[in-house]
Amino acid sequence: MEFRDEKNRLVGYDIDLAREAGKRLGVKVEWIPTDWNGVILALNSGKFDIIWSGMSITEERAKEVDFSPAYINESQVVVVKAGNEKIKNQDDLKGKVVGTQLGSTGEQAAKKLKGLKELKKYSKYTEAFLDLDAGRLDAIVVDELVGRYYMTKRSNQFKVVFSLAKEPFGIAYRKQDKELQKALNKVMEDMKKDGTMARISKKWFGEDISTWEQPDAL
Structure with missing residues:
Protein backbone atom coordinates (compact mmCIF):
# COMPACT_ATOMS: atom_id res chain seq x y z
CA MET A 1 0.00 0.00 0.00
CA GLU A 2 2.93 2.28 0.74
CA PHE A 3 6.66 1.70 1.08
CA ARG A 4 9.97 3.34 0.22
CA ASP A 5 11.67 2.36 -3.04
CA GLU A 6 15.39 2.00 -3.67
CA LYS A 7 15.67 5.80 -3.94
CA ASN A 8 13.86 6.26 -0.59
CA ARG A 9 10.75 7.67 -2.29
CA LEU A 10 7.32 6.84 -0.91
CA VAL A 11 5.49 4.72 -3.47
CA GLY A 12 2.49 2.40 -3.52
CA TYR A 13 -1.21 2.09 -4.19
CA ASP A 14 -2.23 4.53 -1.43
CA ILE A 15 0.42 7.02 -2.56
CA ASP A 16 -0.79 7.04 -6.17
CA LEU A 17 -4.45 7.28 -5.15
CA ALA A 18 -3.83 10.14 -2.74
CA ARG A 19 -1.72 12.13 -5.19
CA GLU A 20 -4.42 11.85 -7.85
CA ALA A 21 -7.12 12.81 -5.35
CA GLY A 22 -5.07 15.79 -4.16
CA LYS A 23 -4.58 16.93 -7.76
CA ARG A 24 -8.32 16.86 -8.32
CA LEU A 25 -8.94 18.76 -5.09
CA GLY A 26 -6.29 21.32 -5.99
CA VAL A 27 -4.15 20.62 -2.91
CA LYS A 28 -0.63 19.35 -2.36
CA VAL A 29 -0.44 16.03 -0.51
CA GLU A 30 2.07 15.88 2.33
CA TRP A 31 2.92 12.50 3.89
CA ILE A 32 3.78 12.28 7.59
CA PRO A 33 5.11 8.82 8.52
CA THR A 34 3.75 8.04 11.98
CA ASP A 35 4.01 5.33 14.61
CA TRP A 36 1.00 3.12 13.93
CA ASN A 37 0.23 2.55 17.61
CA GLY A 38 -0.63 6.23 18.06
CA VAL A 39 -1.92 7.09 14.61
CA ILE A 40 -5.56 7.80 15.59
CA LEU A 41 -4.47 9.94 18.54
CA ALA A 42 -2.14 11.86 16.21
CA LEU A 43 -5.00 12.46 13.76
CA ASN A 44 -7.38 13.70 16.43
CA SER A 45 -4.69 15.95 17.94
CA GLY A 46 -4.23 17.68 14.57
CA LYS A 47 -0.83 16.32 13.51
CA PHE A 48 -2.32 15.64 10.08
CA ASP A 49 -5.74 15.79 8.39
CA ILE A 50 -6.50 12.19 7.41
CA ILE A 51 -5.12 8.67 7.77
CA TRP A 52 -4.63 7.09 4.37
CA SER A 53 -2.47 4.07 5.05
CA GLY A 54 -4.22 0.76 4.57
CA MET A 55 -6.32 1.23 7.71
CA SER A 56 -8.84 -1.53 8.38
CA ILE A 57 -12.37 -0.30 9.07
CA THR A 58 -13.59 -1.60 12.43
CA GLU A 59 -16.44 -0.72 14.77
CA GLU A 60 -13.97 0.08 17.55
CA ARG A 61 -12.02 2.56 15.41
CA ALA A 62 -15.25 4.09 14.10
CA LYS A 63 -16.00 5.29 17.63
CA GLU A 64 -12.98 7.60 17.37
CA VAL A 65 -12.88 8.52 13.66
CA ASP A 66 -15.16 8.68 10.64
CA PHE A 67 -14.35 6.39 7.72
CA SER A 68 -14.83 6.78 4.01
CA PRO A 69 -16.46 3.91 2.16
CA ALA A 70 -14.04 1.02 1.66
CA TYR A 71 -11.71 1.68 -1.27
CA ILE A 72 -10.23 -1.82 -1.22
CA ASN A 73 -11.20 -5.09 0.45
CA GLU A 74 -8.11 -6.68 1.90
CA LYS A 166 -12.45 -9.83 4.05
CA GLU A 167 -10.87 -6.81 5.71
CA PRO A 168 -12.01 -3.46 4.22
CA PHE A 169 -9.67 -0.45 4.15
CA GLY A 170 -10.91 3.13 4.40
CA ILE A 171 -9.68 6.71 4.75
CA ALA A 172 -10.01 7.92 8.36
CA TYR A 173 -11.16 11.47 9.16
CA ARG A 174 -11.65 13.51 12.32
CA LYS A 175 -15.33 13.36 13.12
CA GLN A 176 -15.74 17.13 12.94
CA ASP A 177 -14.19 17.46 9.46
CA LYS A 178 -17.42 16.90 7.53
CA GLU A 179 -16.55 19.23 4.62
CA LEU A 180 -13.25 17.46 3.98
CA GLN A 181 -14.99 14.08 4.15
CA LYS A 182 -17.62 15.17 1.65
CA ALA A 183 -15.12 16.66 -0.80
CA LEU A 184 -12.60 13.80 -0.75
CA ASN A 185 -15.26 11.09 -0.79
CA LYS A 186 -16.79 12.72 -3.88
CA VAL A 187 -13.40 12.75 -5.63
CA MET A 188 -12.87 9.08 -4.75
CA GLU A 189 -16.32 8.18 -6.06
CA ASP A 190 -15.47 9.93 -9.34
CA MET A 191 -12.13 8.10 -9.53
CA LYS A 192 -13.93 4.79 -9.12
CA LYS A 193 -16.50 5.65 -11.79
CA ASP A 194 -14.02 6.93 -14.38
CA GLY A 195 -11.66 3.95 -14.05
CA THR A 196 -8.76 5.74 -12.31
CA MET A 197 -8.90 3.45 -9.28
CA ALA A 198 -8.97 0.42 -11.55
CA ARG A 199 -5.92 1.65 -13.48
CA ILE A 200 -3.89 2.25 -10.30
CA SER A 201 -4.99 -1.10 -8.87
CA LYS A 202 -3.84 -2.94 -12.01
CA LYS A 203 -0.48 -1.17 -11.79
CA TRP A 204 0.19 -2.45 -8.26
CA PHE A 205 -1.77 -5.71 -8.04
CA GLY A 206 -2.14 -6.94 -11.60
CA GLU A 207 -5.93 -6.60 -11.67
CA ASP A 208 -8.71 -4.33 -10.46
CA ILE A 209 -9.41 -5.10 -6.80
CA SER A 210 -10.59 -1.58 -5.97
CA THR A 211 -14.03 -0.88 -4.56
CA TRP A 212 -16.10 1.99 -3.20
CA GLU A 213 -18.73 0.61 -0.86
CA GLN A 214 -19.91 0.78 2.72
CA PRO A 215 -18.38 -2.19 4.56
CA ASP A 216 -20.21 -4.70 6.73
CA ALA A 217 -18.01 -3.66 9.64
CA LEU A 218 -20.08 -0.49 10.22
Missing part, protein backbone atom coordinates in the same frame (compact mmCIF):
# COMPACT_ATOMS: atom_id res chain seq x y z
CA SER A 75 -8.23 -10.36 2.80
CA GLN A 76 -6.15 -13.45 3.25
CA VAL A 77 -6.13 -15.46 0.02
CA VAL A 78 -5.08 -18.91 -1.12
CA VAL A 79 -2.54 -18.91 -3.96
CA VAL A 80 -1.59 -21.92 -6.11
CA LYS A 81 0.53 -22.48 -9.21
CA ALA A 82 -1.11 -21.19 -12.36
CA GLY A 83 -1.78 -24.66 -13.80
CA ASN A 84 -3.35 -26.12 -10.66
CA GLU A 85 -7.04 -26.92 -11.26
CA LYS A 86 -7.46 -29.24 -8.25
CA ILE A 87 -7.68 -26.57 -5.53
CA LYS A 88 -10.73 -24.32 -5.79
CA ASN A 89 -12.11 -24.12 -2.23
CA GLN A 90 -11.21 -24.85 1.40
CA ASP A 91 -12.26 -28.52 1.19
CA ASP A 92 -9.73 -29.04 -1.59
CA LEU A 93 -6.92 -28.14 0.85
CA LYS A 94 -7.53 -31.23 2.99
CA GLY A 95 -4.48 -33.47 2.89
CA LYS A 96 -2.39 -30.74 1.24
CA VAL A 97 0.86 -29.03 2.27
CA VAL A 98 0.25 -25.31 2.74
CA GLY A 99 2.77 -22.54 3.39
CA THR A 100 2.53 -19.13 5.03
CA GLN A 101 4.68 -16.54 6.80
CA LEU A 102 5.50 -17.06 10.45
CA GLY A 103 3.80 -14.53 12.72
CA SER A 104 1.58 -13.11 9.97
CA THR A 105 -2.20 -12.75 9.80
CA GLY A 106 -1.88 -15.35 7.05
CA GLU A 107 -0.61 -17.81 9.66
CA GLN A 108 -3.63 -17.02 11.86
CA ALA A 109 -5.99 -17.67 8.95
CA ALA A 110 -4.15 -20.83 7.88
CA LYS A 111 -4.38 -22.33 11.36
CA LYS A 112 -8.18 -22.30 11.02
CA LEU A 113 -8.09 -24.51 7.93
CA LYS A 114 -9.17 -28.07 8.67
CA GLY A 115 -7.45 -31.27 7.59
CA LEU A 116 -4.15 -29.94 6.23
CA LYS A 117 -1.39 -32.50 5.82
CA GLU A 118 1.13 -29.89 6.96
CA LEU A 119 1.34 -26.14 7.55
CA LYS A 120 4.84 -24.89 6.74
CA LYS A 121 5.88 -21.53 8.15
CA TYR A 122 8.49 -19.33 6.50
CA SER A 123 10.37 -16.27 7.68
CA LYS A 124 9.44 -14.51 4.40
CA TYR A 125 6.64 -14.96 1.90
CA THR A 126 9.20 -14.91 -0.92
CA GLU A 127 10.57 -18.21 0.42
CA ALA A 128 7.08 -19.72 0.42
CA PHE A 129 6.53 -18.64 -3.20
CA LEU A 130 9.82 -20.28 -4.19
CA ASP A 131 8.73 -23.57 -2.58
CA LEU A 132 5.30 -23.32 -4.21
CA ASP A 133 6.95 -22.87 -7.60
CA ALA A 134 9.27 -25.82 -6.90
CA GLY A 135 6.35 -28.11 -6.01
CA ARG A 136 7.18 -28.44 -2.32
CA LEU A 137 3.91 -26.73 -1.43
CA ASP A 138 0.40 -27.18 -2.79
CA ALA A 139 -0.76 -23.70 -1.82
CA ILE A 140 0.09 -20.55 0.15
CA VAL A 141 -2.08 -18.48 2.48
CA VAL A 142 -0.96 -14.89 2.03
CA ASP A 143 -2.12 -11.33 2.57
CA GLU A 144 -3.94 -10.52 -0.68
CA LEU A 145 -2.13 -7.29 -1.44
CA VAL A 146 1.29 -8.81 -0.76
CA GLY A 147 0.38 -11.80 -2.90
CA ARG A 148 -0.98 -9.83 -5.81
CA TYR A 149 1.95 -7.41 -5.79
CA TYR A 150 4.37 -10.34 -5.79
CA MET A 151 2.48 -11.94 -8.67
CA THR A 152 2.89 -8.81 -10.80
CA LYS A 153 6.63 -9.55 -10.60
CA ARG A 154 6.10 -13.25 -11.43
CA SER A 155 3.42 -13.05 -14.10
CA ASN A 156 1.66 -16.26 -15.17
CA GLN A 157 3.33 -18.37 -12.46
CA PHE A 158 0.65 -18.20 -9.75
CA LYS A 159 -3.04 -17.46 -9.26
CA VAL A 160 -5.40 -16.56 -6.44
CA VAL A 161 -8.09 -19.22 -6.14
CA PHE A 162 -10.25 -17.94 -3.27
CA SER A 163 -10.36 -15.52 -0.35
CA LEU A 164 -10.76 -16.20 3.33
CA ALA A 165 -11.99 -13.31 5.56
